[in-house]
Amino acid sequence: MALIKYKNVQIKALSACVPKNINRNADLGYLIPEEEIEKTINSIGIREKRFADKDVCSSDLCFKAAEKLIADNDIERDSIDALIFLSQTPDYHQPATAPNLQHRLGLKESTLSFDVNLACSGYVYGLSIAFSFTSQDGVNRVLFLTGETMSKTISPKDKVTFPLFGDAGTATLIDKVENEVSYFSLNSDGSGADVLNMPYGGYRNPSSVEGFVEQKDKDGNIRTGEHLKMEGMDVFNFGIRVVPRDIKRILNFSEIIIDDVDLIIYHQANKFMTNFFTKKLKFSTDKTPYSLEKFGNTSSASIPLTIVSEMFEKDKYPNRNNVIMAGFGAGLSWGTALLDLSKCEVSELIEY
């Protein structure tokens, strides 16, 4: 059971960057009957998303966010010992994107850097990896970059995915601190690998003419093999089965009760689903910040983007001592963390 406790490590600072270009769900009349659009928007909670230009990658959004974080907090570049880049939309299949970011950001050669491939659970997983390194003697600061250009993976003719996903890049700086404890629960269930997947373009089904043929599914959605496919109901059922349970597990592990929790920051999947979790946990929706109305589901970037977008102003959500983060998605993979954000410096959201 991957229940992990880290001591004397914290999130020192957070920043995020979104593309300027807005894609509005109200404009999806070609895909969803006009009379259903407003209802759908209200139910999923997503009004618009940001889509990156053709020549902008996840790494570029993360780079901008990282420069903002470094400038806002006067961070000595040489004080950063590790760089983790977590994304499913890297620059290339080979090599990893992290070393290139190390170079672009002017970090020292002794920086350890690598990529991680995970989807919507990625922020919690990546944070745990960063906390783990930071707990070691030789590492004082880790820069954890996570971003996605989901817009490049979805079909504009698929009403399951197209209204949901958007793009963002984020930067999180993790460092050492006195008297701090945080808790993580990390999980996986590969039996649900087909629930969210892009069947072609890897090495099981390499890119091929066949993989680029448009196919219509039983519900009339049109995708190629290199578009993300999602079984909405199965994802929903997966979420309601595992997320409230994992939050309860973290509460048990950390020996606090739900009433002591200041905030739950969910991966911004869709509001209908996460409000259901809140109800199941008998928690208050006043303490579950949402950014998805403006940015949609940005996969692994959605939790840090929500913090930057909704918690930049200190008087909004003033209590930040016991913060739960819950990430869940493709893999299937899910993770929950309980940590303190009261001393975390949040930068203002920037645009690319």
Place this chain on the structure above:
Amino acid sequence: MELQEFISNFADQFEDTDASEITKNTIFKDLDEWSSLLALSVSAMAEEEYGVSFKGDDIRNASTVEDLYMILKNKS
């Protein structure tokens, strides 16, 4: 699990459709209010009330409310 109770729980998920319109023989996908999001509500209800969840294909393969009830019954 009772069929009548299931029908009533099923009907509760609708806002604009009168409960009296929904019987065991209703072809639920023909109801004006039916949508993929309503399907999620139905699944959430099944999870909450019966501790069982529908799969996407369960809903696709069912035609009447009674079909859904039978699928659920076979799972629980």
